[in-house]
Amino acid sequence: MKKEGNAFTRSSNRRAFFKNGAVAAGAATLGAGLLTNPVSAFGQDDGGSPITRGDIAILRFLSALEQVEADLWIQYAELGGATNQGLSPIDLVQNGRKINTGLAANYVTALQVLDGDMPQYIVDNTDDEISHHAFLNNYVMSKGAKPVDLSHFAILPPSQVTGVPQTGRLTNLKQLKVDTSWWTRYRSPNQNPDLGGTFENAIPDLVSHPHTAIPLNNDDLVLNPDGTIPNHLQAIANTAGFHFGFIEQGGSSLYPSLAQKVTNLQVLRVLLSIGPTETMHFQVWHDKAANAPNITDGNLSFPNLNDGQDPNTGLTTVGSNPAIPAADLFQTNLIMPEPTIFLNSKFGPVSIIRPTDPNNAAQGAVKSFVDDGLFIDPASGQNTGIVAVLMQLAEEADEARRGF
Numbered sequence: 001m002k003k004e005g006n007a008f009t010r011s012s013n014r015r016a017f018f019k020n021g022a023v024a025a026g027a028a029t030l031g032a033g034l035l036t037n038p039v040s041a042f043g044q045d046d047g048g049s050p051i052t053r054g055d056i057a058i059l060r061f062l063s064a065l066e067q068v069e070a071d072l073w074i075q076y077a078e079l080g081g082a083t084n085q086g087l088s089p090i091d092l093v094q095n096g097r098k099i100n101t102g103l104a105a106n107y108v109t110a111l112q113v114l115d116g117d118m119p120q121y122i123v124d125n126t127d128d129e130i131s132h133h134a135f136l137n138n139y140v141m142s143k144g145a146k147p148v149d150l151s152h153f154a155i156l157p158p159s160q161v162t163g164v165p166q167t168g169r170l171t172n173l174k175q176l177k178v179d180t181s182w183w184t185r186y187r188s189p190n191q192n193p194d195l196g197g198t199f200e201n202a203i204p205d206l207v208s209h210p211h212t213a214i215p216l217n218n219d220d221l222v223l224n225p226d227g228t229i230p231n232h233l234q235a236i237a238n239t240a241g242f243h244f245g246f247i248e249q250g251g252s253s254l255y256p257s258l259a260q261k262v263t264n265l266q267v268l269r270v271l272l273s274i275g276p277t278e279t280m281h282f283q284v285w286h287d288k289a290a291n292a293p294n295i296t297d298g299n300l301s302f303p304n305l306n307d308g309q310d311p312n313t314g315l316t317t318v319g320s321n322p323a324i325p326a327a328d329l330f331q332t333n334l335i336m337p338e339p340t341i342f343l344n345s346k347f348g349p350v351s352i353i354r355p356t357d358p359n360n361a362a363q364g365a366v367k368s369f370v371d372d373g374l375f376i377d378p379a380s381g382q383n384t385g386i387v388a389v390l391m392q393l394a395e396e397a398d399e400a401r402r403g404f
Contacts, residue, residue: 051264054400056145058258059267061362061397063136063148064390068369069247070133071170073126076240078164079104079214080111081126082119092123094130103163106221110229110237114291125281132274139270153386156377160217170386171374175210178242178372182249184329185354186337193355195341200312202330203242205300210373213240235297242292244285250365251278252353257361261400279353283335290332305330362394
């Protein structure tokens with residue numbers, strides 16, 4: 001869930017977003033029923049202050065995004081998840097339905113080039129997102145509010161690999177433009193997105209053209225005659241590895257951003273308890289993406305990030321700040337958050353999650369998913385109606401204000 005600081009600072013920005021084709025026609029009408037809350041007041045709980053409408057709006061928005069995340073992670077698990085690693089059985093279940101994993105054996109092998117435990121981590125991340133959505137829905141229902149269910153937008157076709165259930169999905173993992181600026185954002189010693197910082201992509205080709213992060217069909221799984229992994233299949237696995245990091249770094253920012261708007265202490269506890277698990281996910285995927293081999297497949301190249309050069313310019317220093325060696329922003333083992341400016345530069349650098357500005361955080365998260373290509377219907381080339389519903393939920397969350 002990537003959070004962008006000021007994506008919709010004015011209402012006109014949102015109108016332009018809709019006008020420019022980000023939302024399929026009539027989508028707002030389709031989602032209207034989800035947004036009707038017949039409850040006039042929410043009760044006080046252990047949090048001292050009453051649970052406000054703003055608190056509920058934040059919880060419902062997060063539940064919606066967690067359902068989206070669960071959908072995309074299930075697709076990754078079906079194709080690349082573990083089947084029988086170790087003695088702990090794989091028991092991935094959603095709504096009482098067992099999810100079969102590891103259906104694309106050669107895709108699993110390509111993922112394991114990044115790390116031998118990738119399949120297990122994929123299953124565990126999937127399980128976590130399923131639990132987040134279920135818990136948040138159960139919690140809001142316990143407060144008399146309406147849960148979120150986006151399942152009627154599950155119309156996108158899945159992979160055609162043998163064994164994958166041919167049921168509609170909420171997300172499209174076949175036409176992604178993966179933003180990898182999070183890589184340099186967490187390495188920058190003097191830039192913060194909350195203070196206007198900008199960041200280069202680690203893998204420029206991933207965001208310049210759409211690429212698939214899952215095998216489209218069995219043809220994508222064919223190995224070379226000598227049994228080695230072809231560049232095309234490895235590029236798909238590499239794309240997935242960087243997409244994992246993109247998805248989870250967003251949640252690392254979104255939860256603390258929205259927590260600043262919560263009134264009820266128990267609701268605050270919910271956000272502060274779920275949010276750090278997203279950061280744990282991000283740290284794992286940040287580390288594993290660093291192991292993506294340097295290959296080229298058509299218009300997609302994964303450069304050597306350890307050669308001391310900026311992959312965007314070929315220079316050994318950073319274009320925006322020649323005093324910084326390129327290695328400081330791209331070297332693969334620099335995965336701990338580099339201390340940077342926070343709140344005000346006079347306080348000195350500090351290691352932090354960034355961004356955490358609460359201003360329009362929810363809408364920025366939705367926009368980042370749209371920019372990623374997650375909701376593109378391949379039949380029309382347009383986003384599905386889910387975008388309008390997510391954006392309305394996001395607006396309601398962003399309008400929340402902490403009460404005292």
